[in-house]
Amino acid sequence: xxxxxxxxxxxxxxxxxxxxxxxxxxxxxxxxxxxxxxxxxxxxxxxxxxxxxxxxxxxxxxxxxxxxxxxxxxxxxxxxxxxxxxxxxxxxxxxxxxxxxxxxxxxxxxxxxxxxxxxxxxxxxxxxxxxxxxxxxxxxxxxxxxxxxxxxxxxxxxxxxxxxxxxxxxxxxxxxxxxxxxxxxxxxxxxxxxxxxxxxxxxxxxxxxxxxxxxxxxxxxxxxxxxxxxxxxxxxxxxxxxxxxxxxxxxxxxxxxxxxxxxxxxxxxxxxxxxxxxxxxxxxxxxxxxxxxxxxxxx
Numbered sequence: 385x386x387x388x389x390x391x392x393x394x395x396x397x398x399x400x401x402x403x404x405x406x407x408x409x410x411x412x413x414x415x416x417x418x419x420x421x422x423x424x425x426x427x428x429x430x431x432x433x434x435x436x437x438x439x440x441x442x443x444x445x446x447x448x449x450x451x452x453x454x455x456x457x458x459x460x461x462x463x464x465x466x467x468x469x470x471x472x473x474x475x476x477x478x479x480x481x482x483x484x485x486x487x488x489x490x491x492x493x494x495x496x497x498x499x500x501x502x503x504x505x506x507x508x509x510x511x512x513x514x515x516x517x518x519x520x521x522x523x524x525x526x527x528x529x530x531x532x533x534x535x536x537x538x539x540x541x542x543x544x545x546x547x548x549x550x551x552x553x554x555x556x557x558x559x560x561x562x563x564x565x566x567x568x569x570x571x572x573x574x575x576x577x578x579x580x581x582x583x584x585x586x587x588x589x590x591x592x593x594x595x596x597x598x599x600x601x602x603x604x605x606x607x608x609x610x611x612x613x614x615x616x617x618x619x620x621x622x623x624x625x626x627x628x629x630x631x632x633x634x635x636x637x638x639x640x641x642x643x644x645x646x647x648x649x650x651x652x653x654x655x656x657x658x659x660x661x662x663x664x665x666x667x668x669x670x671x672x673x674x675x676x677x678x679x680x681x682x683x
Contacts, residue, residue, distance in 0.1 A: 385424045388417040433517040458513030459500075466504055473520060474502045474537035475550060476509060485509055487536035490546040492580060492594035498531050498548055498563050515559045523553040545579065546595065584629070588636065590664070592620045599625045602634035610639060613670045621665035623678075632656035638664065642673040650677045 389397045390411035402410030425444055429436050432447035467486040470476060477488040477497045488498040500511035503519070510519075523529070524541060529551060533544030543549075551561040579597035582588060588600045592612035600606065606626075613620040628634055632655050642664070644650070653660055661678035 385420050388414060388420060390414070390417075459511040461500070461509040461511055463507050464509050465507075466502055470502050470504060470537065472502060472504050474504075475531055475539055476500065476502045476537070488531055488548075489536040490531040490533040490544050490548045492546045493591075494593065495536075496531060496546055496548050497565055498550060500561060500563065501550075501559070502537075510561050511563070512561055514554060515561060517555070518557045520553075520557050520559055523556050523559065525553055525555050527553050529553060529559070545581070588624070588626070590622050590624075592618075596621060597623045597625075599627070601629055602626050602636065603629040603631075605635045605637070607637040608639055608664070610666070610670055610673075613666055616669070618669075619665060619667050620670075621663065623661070623663055625659065625661045628654060628656055628658045630656050632658065636660075638675060639670070639673045642675050644675050644677075650680075653680045655681075 387396065389395055390399055391414045392412065399411040399413075402408050426436050428451075429443045429447045432450040434443055434447055434450075437443065465484040466476070467479060467482065467484045470485065470487060475488045475498050476485040477495060478499050479486040485499065485502060488495060490496045500509040501515065501519075502509060527541050528549060529539045529541055530543045531546075531548035531550055532538035532540045533546055539550055549562070549564040551559050551563065554560050579599055580591075580595050582598065582600040584601050584603035586604050586606055588598065588606050588608045590598060590608060590610040590613075592610070592615070594612075608624075610620075626636055634654065636652065658680065659682050660680040663676045663678060664673055666673050
């Protein structure tokens, strides 16, 4: 808001008082001189999450206090750009390739690196601390929420395998944002690690950009197929557990040229319900694979 000079005066002219005793008239006040300050004050009040009320003459002071408190408790990215399809309240991640915020999803890849919640209307991302009251709707109060593993941009109160905690609901309409993607880029905090479950089929996929732990039900002969293991100066290590189905007799074929310690290839159990565990890693971008037997036929 800029200064509004008296009606008919040059820009920057000060207002003068009238003096009835001397028949001197004061400055004429233009409509903008009254309207603009009110609108500015109302904006401060509403931006702080309050509802303007003519019966409460302390709201400007309340709004200032809330903004000072919020500055200590919140991290908000201003003036940001969003990818197509992002709407208010969506969970978003930073897309460095396109210099914009895109939808986040807990799928075990870098797409789970959530940065906060989108406020597309105001070109903001709420990255930490309480969101404005009324920003959300339908939250279960005092509940921990997680990034959805199925729907990009959505959140859920049920943690998926790739558990990315996004914060706790303060009410049905307000969230205390506190994103925790886990030390491994998406795992749950503590000793637990997420894993990918493959419910049968002919391919046991190992993705270097996803969770390193894989459990597969063998209901057919399967082949290990690695992908995304070509980044330079990286070691890719996977922990694999396979379980024979009720029929058994299934085989698991490892990548060509897989090497075992001392050249001794262990016997793979094939009875119905048998469990086998092994590690598989590459130090040369998938050219050579080293396997280690963890155990089998647990009882």
